[in-house]
Amino acid sequence: MINSRITCAYLYTISKYGYPPPAGDTLQYLDEFKAMGFQSIELEGIREDHLNEVYELRQGISKKVKELELEVPYFCAVLPGLSSDNPKEREHNLELFEKGCEVASALGSVGILDNAPLPPYQFPEDIPVVRHYHEDVILAAKFPENLNWKKYWEQLTSTYREACDIAANYNLTYQMHPALGVLASTTDAFLHFHDAVGRDNLRFNFDTANQYFLKDNLQLSLRRLKDYIDYIHISDNRGKKVEHLAIGEGIIRWDDFFETLDVIGFKGHFGIDIGGDESDVADLDSAYTHAAKFIQEKL
Template sequence: MKFGASSWPFQWDPPYEDCIRRVAGLGFKSIELIGWNKTYLTEYYTPTKIKELKACLQSEGIAISQFVSTPHDLSSADAGKRAAAVEHWKRTVEVGAELGSELINMVSCHPFAMKDAVEIPRITTKPLVQTFATRGVPRNVDWDKNYNDYVESLKKCAQHCADAGVTLTIEPHPARYLANTDGALRLLEHVGSSAMGINFDPSHTFPVGDFPDIAVYRLGKHIKHLHVSDNDGVTNVHWRPGEGKIDWLAMFQALKDVGYDGTISMELEDVPGVSRGPNSDSPGVYRNITATDEFVAETVAGANYLKDICKQVGITVE
């Protein structure tokens, strides 16, 4: 295995060259880059910028483990919006493949393209409110058809990946069509593409009822990439590993047992000093344009904690 890091907790908004240098300088072997929406994919990730980013990655000796962008309308009831979302994904694949990423990642969608903090409450607010409930959920609609429409959209997305010689990694998230291990296995079965796998994030599945080690055993070869952070088991806050309730020793033993040998990507979104750009509407107490040294210390400490666990279970780290 090798350790990497997500770029956005270090630097939410572009440019990303300094972030690449910073992550490489900490000894990480890979980094994830992101296109927050269609505008980023066209206006920031231009052919010239892609060449510059590739040159920066090469000069720093660091690989790109995933390229990330999520078209949320893949589950819309509107066929035109679903088609536009597939085009968004097609552009994501083009950018990611050109950057040299073998994995192209998206987060699973809510039914009917519902949004966090609109129809669906953010799970991070769960301990803070008296009533934790949805708003304006569609009524008198065909839920089975919506799931099937989402599956058909994902089939097209997976095909774009197959055509480009890359793999779609879909990420579970609380309350979405893929929220837990069973949702992942069902979706994989329905899409039925060898070009689709899972970006496993225990901080998303643990608070909705899955034990991470059991999830790893059940998902097995379908896990293509890992996001790692810890949490309280109630929300999906992303703390430093070792500071929450996840049993990392059991999870990494499971990873060894199933033969996972990919990237362990640090994604600490809720620790002191983390970056949240001026264009971010994501939740979080800490909101810095660029991550501080305190955040760097948290990330390094978390990685070292997990590297020690790797030694305990006999996992070789590059």
């Protein structure tokens, strides 16, 4: 049985069934997590329709989680509309965020997770329904002509302050996931955002692959963020593009990484986050079980 601090991230399911994977098949996904030997798993509600479906199914999912003796320490609610420049859209997404917190609470989670705020990009269509925004997509985006950055920043941080307070009402931390193109993608950016929001339950979901690609020094970042990290997404990277590779397929210095975790006294969860369309992973199950064994040996 895999150590309960080692979580199977939802990227496993996304890699197998697409983005977003059918919410109605969540009970099947739970069986698959269990069959690989995981005790701890991650689930998601991706944008409005998918999140609402998971919300309606939450009691059945919670029952199955208990039957399989699983834990869901973190539930992810993907809501890019929280950082919209439209006040009504932000308000609507705060309502959806509270639904996400209800799901997290029903699952016994300790935190709710989302990508860090997306700037008010204007894409040729709507915000692309993708996990990560490729450089060419971001470069093709524009901004509203009447965007007043100071006013937008004040509204944005106020919205996230309210989201943190909603999460706190459910005894949840609010985890910010770093990615290319978001406003808290690096250590410096998160610390700036955290100071502006001013809520202790705003946390940083450390992501080894994304931060390595963004040239964040992982050892230094761990030291600087030690008081803000409860959850680490683990995957490898070669430093040239956004990818989430099996351990050993990239060039991250894992011995240095785990030595630094010992230095800062990290006691949280590790989410194995391998795969996705951007990554070349030949055998997904083996990549996850190998990573779990690797992390377990380090622990």
